[in-house]
Amino acid sequence: MSEEPLLKVENLKTQFFTEDGTVRAVDGISFEVYEGELVGLVGESGAGKSVAALSVMRLIDSPGVIVDGEVTFKGKTLVGYEETTGEPGEPPELVEREEMLTEEEMRTQIRGREIAIIFQDPMESLNPVFTVGSQLREFIELNRDLSGTEARAEAVQMLREVGIPEPEKRYEQYPHQFSGGMRQRVLIAMALACEPSLIIADEPTTALDVTVEGQILDLVEELQRKYDTAFVWVTHDMGVVAEICDRVNVMYLGEVIEQANVEELFYDTKHPYTEALLASMPRPDRTTGELNPIRGVMPEAINPPSGCRFHSRCPDAREVCRRVHPDLRAIENGDHDGDENGRVHRAACVKHDAFDVGYPESEPLENEATGGFEVGLTQEGSR
Amino acid sequence: MSGTDEPLLRVEGLTKHFSNDEGLFGGFKRNPDGMVPPVVHEPELVRAVEDVSFDIRKGETLGLVGESGCGKSTLARNILQLIKPTDGTVYFKGEDITAMGGESLRKKRREMQLIFQDPQSSLDPRMKVGQIVEEPMEAHGMLDDEGREVRAKELLAKVGLDPQHYNRYPHAFSGGQRQRVNLARALSVNPDFIVCDEPVSALDVSIQAQVLNTMKELQEEFDLTYLFIAHDLSVIRHISDRVAVMYLGQLVELADKEELYENPQHPYTRALLDSIPVPDPRSSGVRGVLEGDVPSPIDPPSGCRFRTRCPELIAPEEYDLSATEWEETRAFMRAIDRRTVETNDPEELRRRFFGQVPSGEAGTVVETALDHLEREEWEEAADLLVAEFAEKSICAREVPAYEITPEYGSDTHYAACHLHRDEGIRLDPKTGERADGVRTADSGTEASESASAVSDD
Numbered sequence: 001m002s003e004e005p006l007l008k009v010e011n012l013k014t015q016f017f018t019e020d021g022t023v024r025a026v027d028g029i030s031f032e033v034y035e036g037e038l039v040g041l042v043g044e045s046g047a048g049k050s051v052a053a054l055s056v057m058r059l060i061d062s063p064g065v066i067v068d069g070e071v072t073f074k075g076k077t078l079v080g081y082e083e084t085t086g087e088p089g090e091p092p093e094l095v096e097r098e099e100m101l102t103e104e105e106m107r108t109q110i111r112g113r114e115i116a117i118i119f120q121d122p123m124e125s126l127n128p129v130f131t132v133g134s135q136l137r138e139f140i141e142l143n144r145d146l147s148g149t150e151a152r153a154e155a156v157q158m159l160r161e162v163g164i165p166e167p168e169k170r171y172e173q174y175p176h177q178f179s180g181g182m183r184q185r186v187l188i189a190m191a192l193a194c195e196p197s198l199i200i201a202d203e204p205t206t207a208l209d210v211t212v213e214g215q216i217l218d219l220v221e222e223l224q225r226k227y228d229t230a231f232v233w234v235t236h237d238m239g240v241v242a243e244i245c246d247r248v249n250v251m252y253l254g255e256v257i258e259q260a261n262v263e264e265l266f267y268d269t270k271h272p273y274t275e276a277l278l279a280s281m282p283r284p285d286r287t288t289g290e291l292n293p294i295r296g297v298m299p300e301a302i303n304p305p306s307g308c309r310f311h312s313r314c315p316d317a318r319e320v321c322r323r324v325h326p327d328l329r330a331i332e333n334g335d336h337d338g339d340e341n342g343r344v345h346r347a348a349c350v351k352h353d354a355f356d357v358g359y360p361e362s363e364p365l366e367n368e369a370t371g372g373f374e375v376g377l378t379q380e381g382s383r
Numbered sequence: 384m385s386g387t388d389e390p391l392l393r394v395e396g397l398t399k400h401f402s403n404d405e406g407l408f409g410g411f412k413r414n415p416d417g418m419v420p421p422v423v424h425e426p427e428l429v430r431a432v433e434d435v436s437f438d439i440r441k442g443e444t445l446g447l448v449g450e451s452g453c454g455k456s457t458l459a460r461n462i463l464q465l466i467k468p469t470d471g472t473v474y475f476k477g478e479d480i481t482a483m484g485g486e487s488l489r490k491k492r493r494e495m496q497l498i499f500q501d502p503q504s505s506l507d508p509r510m511k512v513g514q515i516v517e518e519p520m521e522a523h524g525m526l527d528d529e530g531r532e533v534r535a536k537e538l539l540a541k542v543g544l545d546p547q548h549y550n551r552y553p554h555a556f557s558g559g560q561r562q563r564v565n566l567a568r569a570l571s572v573n574p575d576f577i578v579c580d581e582p583v584s585a586l587d588v589s590i591q592a593q594v595l596n597t598m599k600e601l602q603e604e605f606d607l608t609y610l611f612i613a614h615d616l617s618v619i620r621h622i623s624d625r626v627a628v629m630y631l632g633q634l635v636e637l638a639d640k641e642e643l644y645e646n647p648q649h650p651y652t653r654a655l656l657d658s659i660p661v662p663d664p665r666s667s668g669v670r671g672v673l674e675g676d677v678p679s680p681i682d683p684p685s686g687c688r689f690r691t692r693c694p695e696l697i698a699p700e701e702y703d704l705s706a707t708e709w710e711e712t713r714a715f716m717r718a719i720d721r722r723t724v725e726t727n728d729p730e731e732l733r734r735r736f737f738g739q740v741p742s743g744e745a746g747t748v749v750e751t752a753l754d755h756l757e758r759e760e761w762e763e764a765a766d767l768l769v770a771e772f773a774e775k776s777i778c779a780r781e782v783p784a785y786e787i788t789p790e791y792g793s794d795t796h797y798a799a800c801h802l803h804r805d806e807g808i809r810l811d812p813k814t815g816e817r818a819d820g821v822r823t824a825d826s827g828t829e830a831s832e833s834a835s836a837v838s839d840d
Contacts, residue, residue: 044587165722179676209450209614211673214658236587239617239660262664280592282621284659285666287641291621293592297557 005032006230007056007115007198012069012079014048014055021302025051025064027254030328033198036228040241040262043251044277046298049234052251053200055079056232057117058106068094074197076101078110112143116191120203122183126175132186133159133171136193143194158189163219181212188219195227202234217244238281242266247343250274253309254301256328259346270331270347273310296367308350311365316351318362329354390438390474391576391608392462396813397471399432399454399461430680431457433632434471434782436815437797439576444602444609446623446640448616448655452677454632455612459578462610463495464488475576493523496569500581502561506553512539512564513549519572538567541604543597559590563597570605578610583618595622616659620644625794628652631688632680639794646790648798650695675721687799690778697801699775702745711737712745716768719752722761729753748772777801782812 014026026048033039041049055066058078071079080097101110111117119125127135136155140146146154152171159167162185175183184204191199201220205213221244224231233245241248241262248265250258250273258271269275279292296313299305305312311321330344331352350359403426404410410426432454439445449455461468464480472481480491496519499505506515516535520526526534536546542563553561562582569577579598583591599622602609613619619626620640627637628651636649647653654673675692678684684691698709715736718724726732732753733740740746748771755764773779778801785807789796797815798807810817 044589160725163723181676210616211450211654211658213660214672215674217660237660238588238662242662242664242666243660266662266664277589278662280589281662282592282595282617283662284617284620284644284656285661285663287644288621291592291596293596294589295593297559297590298587 003034006035006037006074007033007232008070008072009052009056010070012052012055012071013067014051014060014064015067016064018063018302023301024254024304025301026055027301027304028069029249029251029254029256031249031256031259033230033232035197036224036230038224038231038233038244038246040245040248041232041234041251042236042238042241042248044236044298046253046301047251048254048301049236049251050202053117053202053232053234056200057111057115058103059117073110073115076110078106112139112196113194114196115198115200116194116196118184118187118191118199118201118204120206122180122187122207123175125187126183128175131172131174132178133173136171136186136190139190140193154193155189158193159186161192162186162189162223163215164189179212180208181215184208184216185219188216188223192223192227192229196229198230198232200232200234203236204233205240206235206237213240220244238278239284250277253298253304255309255348257310257348259328261343261345264345268345270345270352271310271349272314272316272351276313276315308348312367314367316349317365317367318351318359319365320350320357320359320362321365324350324355324357326350326355391441391476392439392610393474394438394462395436395472395474395815397432397435397458397461397473398430398469399457399466400469401429401431402426403429427681430683431632432461432468433683434813435629435632435634436471436813437627437634437637439608439610441575441608442602442606443624444611444622446619446626447610447612447629448614448619448626449629450614450655450677452680453629454680455614455629456580458629459497459580459610459612463492463497463578465497490523493519493572494574495576495578496572496574498562498565498569498577498579498582500584502558502565502585503553505565506561508553511550511552512544512556512567515553515564516567516571519568523572525572534571535567538570539564541570541601542567543593557590559586559594562586562594566594566597566601570601573605574607576608576610578612580612581614582611584613584615591618598622616656628655631677631683633688633799634797635689635799636797638789638796638798639792642789642791642794642796646796648787648796648803649689649800650693650802651689654694674717684779685774686777686779686781687783687801690773690776693778695802696773697776697778699772700777701775702741702772703743704741704745707738708741708745712741712749712772715749716765716772719756719761720765720769722765727756727759727761729757732756745772777804784810784812784815786810786817 010030011028012026013028016023016025029052041052043049054060056071056078058066060066066079068081069079077097077099078101080100081094082097084093084095126132133155136158137151140151140154141148156167156171159170164170164182164185178186205216208216217240235241245262247261249256250271252273258265258274265274266278269278276294280294282288282291294313299312307322307325311317314321326348328346328348331347331354350357410424411422412425414421414423435458447455460466462473468481472479475491475495480488483491513532513535516538517531520531520534525531536549539546539549544560544563553564556564583594586594595618601607611619611622623640625638626640626643628635628649630651636643636647636652643652644656647656657672672694673692678691690696696713698704704712718736740749748767752764752768755767781801783799783801785798785803787796787798787803787807808817
């Protein structure tokens with residue numbers, strides 16, 4: 001069962017060149033999205049999940065630059081770089097590959113049509129001075145070559161589809177007349193309007209109240225079944241992940257550190273960071289005693305720790321973790337290789353046998369997690 | 384840590400209405416009827432908080448949870464007298480602080496502190512953390528310069544910061560650390576009571592856990608009482624002893640934490656608990672259980688404010704409807720009212736909503752509404768259905784307030800829902816008192832014992 005992935009991201013690197021130095025926001029991540037699949041991209045703020053999502057669409061603005069990696073979607077190269085053999089003595093340079101789509105092609109073929117995006121704040125994504133209907137109609141007109149009246153009918157139909165009552169009346173209203181949940185429904189309608197094969201959703205329910213969030217999650221699942229759209233769902237909320245995702249990528253400081261289907265991620269966690277993240281959450285369904293927070297703060301991406309980036313806060317850290325930078329590797333599961341689709345559980349932690357770098361013999365490491373609780377200052381503070 | 388029975392703070396019938404009557408054009412509205420000038424002056428009242436009553440005992444944490452716009456923060460500011468309530472009384476240590484003003488209130492403030500959600504904007508970027516922590520002490524004339532510095536450093540250490548950072552500016556700290564500075568500042572004047580308004584909502588989950596743990600430790604060490612406001616039910620469950628749920632300006636339920644989460648008695652609480660995404664892929668989630676939007680607090684529904692969305696709206700007594708018939712009628716009424724159906728064909732509607740259209744009076748109403756719909760008179764149909772079914776329900780006619788027997792623990796369980804009109808004890812919705820004048824919100828074990836006695840007669 002090894003069908004081609006719909007979206008394949010390999011070794012993607014996005015950096016921001018700031019006055020303070022180079023921020024390696026996304027530092028060599030790889031993941032796949034298969035058709036009709038809901039893939040989570042989860043992590044705390046600063047993990048690089050939003051930048052990763054935007055990089056796939058090539059929506060990174062200066063000072064951010066996609067510096068390396070490959071993103072392929074349905075056989076098209078959205079991002080692709082190759083090394084040139086430069087002048088002798090000069091280091092090889094990375095240049096865009098020929099088959100990489102131009103900006104024009106991205107706009108006319110990919111964005112909106114094949115890959116749509118939904119942002120966190122629906123108010124910012126809608127123009128307050130135009131009616132909701134006209135914005136939706138314009139989008140459909142531009143992307144689907146329909147006449148004005150056809151596009152209008154289609155827009156009303158889409159509003160109805162996403163559960164907006166009285167769509168004809170609502171079509172004429174302005175964004176401020178919609179509640180937060182209704183606005184997010186409009187954006188979902190817009191994303192679906194061209195029946196894209198992939199929708200990237202960047203924290204679409206974070207700003208919503210929990211009962212409204214529930215309504216939106218229900219709607220997404222229903223529409224996903226109907227249109228068989230694949231999703232990349234960016235979130236920090238493990239609860240949302242557990243509810244809707246099929247597979248999950250956990251990010252920490254610009255890297256994917258664990259990749260698994262949702263069941264295995266929660267019940268057979270392989271990376272200490274994922275474990276710590278789950279342990280630090282208060283639960284709605286049972287009374288928790290003392291919470292086990294992750295000690296310390298996330299280091300800055302300008303100057304990430306050597307070796308494993310989590311070693312400074314990891315309760316399982318050993319000396320070797322400071323030296324060896326683990327890549328994302330398939331972790332053997334004993335009883336089975338991968339899930340029913342042959343997709344394997346990967347983790348970037350040297351404590352697993354897949355990494356033979358001498359973890360068992362290594363000395364345990366004194367750090368914020370194992371030693372006392374010291375609150376370190378952030379980067380700016382210590383300068 | 385569940386506190387003693389002595390209430391530190393008692394809130395009685397607290398009400399806050401905001402008027403849009405202020406400002407140059409405040410309260411003016413366009414008049415559609417071609418009057419000259421084409422405006423009318425009709426100030427509107429936003430009923431942000433209405434008749435809220437509860438107690439907070441010394442040493443406990445009362446969690447206050449609700450969705451955005453439900454009035455939680457307004458309630459908090461009213462309790463602290465940062466805005467004057469329209470009506471109602473707040474007793475702090477037995478003293479009525481709503482009647483206080485000026486200097487006596489200012490002195491009282493030393494005992495009540497507030498922590499805000501946004502750790503960024505609640506700290507002055509031009510002040511060093513040392514000064515920030517010392518400022519309240521200075522305002523209340525505590526200690527001398529040296530003493531304040533010593534205390535500030537002590538407090539920084541207590542909240543988990545390095546006392547060496549006394550001379551740093553807020554920007555040098557991360558979000559979680561800034562919230563710790565806020566904690567230190569609140570603690571500086573040695574308060575008894577701290578209102579925490581969404582103190583961890585802006586923090587990442589791992590940092591959130593650190594701050595929550597620190598808050599719990601500090602509570603034990605300094606014998607603090609918290610009113611902890613949040614929209615996150617998981618955080619509330621973790622930190623609280625008792626939990627109050629708010630909807631559209633009113634308390635709908637208040638009970639011991641375990642009781643509220645394991646035995647919720649108000650349909651809104653149940654809906655809220657059902658909608659939280661549980662971080663466990665094996666838990667079977669019921670989601671999106673609530674339909675419709677929160678009504679405007681300018682013109683809130685009569686009786687129970689949740690009734691317009693309540694999945695368990697009670698059938699009017701006038702009609703003799705079976706449970707299924709009422710369920711079908713209710714679904715039909717809501718669909719027409721919210722216009723969630725497209726068709727207006729009576730046959731189609733009958734098929735979609737009813738197994739069998741109810742007979743008798745209720746059936747006549749449904750048929751009349753269907754006739755309206757056939758003539759495309761949506762509004763008339765909706766108005767008729769709402770007037771005949773929703774408005775005649777007990778939920779629309781009376782404000783609910785009941786005390787019910789808890790299953791977990793011995794604390795009283797307050798639920799503002801008419802579903803409990805048979806077994807619960809009716810309370811005065813304004814004051815939360817029983818007819819015999821006994822206050823229930825704080826009377827502990829005795830109350831629940833006598834509760835069963837009263838409900839027998």
